[in-house]
Amino acid sequence: MDALEAIRTRRSVRKFSSRPVEAEKLAAVLEAARLAPSWANMQCWRFVVVEDPEARAQLSQLSNVESYFAPRGYKTNPAQKALAEAPVVLVACGVPGDSGDLRGQQYYLCDVGIAAQNLMLAAHAVGLGSVFVGVYDEEGIAEILDIPPEIRIVGLFPLGYPEGESKGGPPRKPLEEIVFRGKWKA
């Protein structure tokens, strides 16, 4: 699968089979994250690989942030079950002090985000599925995984073999709406 095909066909996967993830595939996914570009090549990302079923169940619980989901009409995080089901969860972290902080923009989010896209595309290319989970109780996760307070948790990524067929993803805005030629157009 080439890069464009991987970008075109990747979907968020929220249902996983119990089939284990081979060590080589996990290594390929982490390697793809490692090769991402970053601010001044500072590589501020860190990844905690969580395979223990009890720890994954805890991550799943901690992704159910009622104060976020209830007002938006969700019962829970749509990815909550995925975190317990998938055999591996990657917890992507950033070291804010190891990236840019300019014009009020914290580039560690960008660095970790790019690494995250690399890992999701690599997962897809080797037949695995994943989803970016951005809603969770950060303090709770830091506590169970011993993540120090100066480190920010940027996302959780359940990783495993997808269960069932992909339904196709939600639509994207057309290019005419998001691309301006020459100057910004309101």
Ligand SMILES: Cc1cc2nc3c(=O)[nH]c(=O)nc-3n(C[C@H](O)[C@H](O)[C@H](O)COP(=O)(O)O)c2cc1C
């Ligand atoms: C920063 C970020 C945070 C996200 N957080 C969640 C989440 O907490 N739960 C969830 O089910 N999906 C989450 N998603 C997945 C998006 O809902 C999904 O990518 C989007 O609907 C497009 O669908 P697709 O990935 O299948 O193309 C997140 C995606 C991003 C990029």
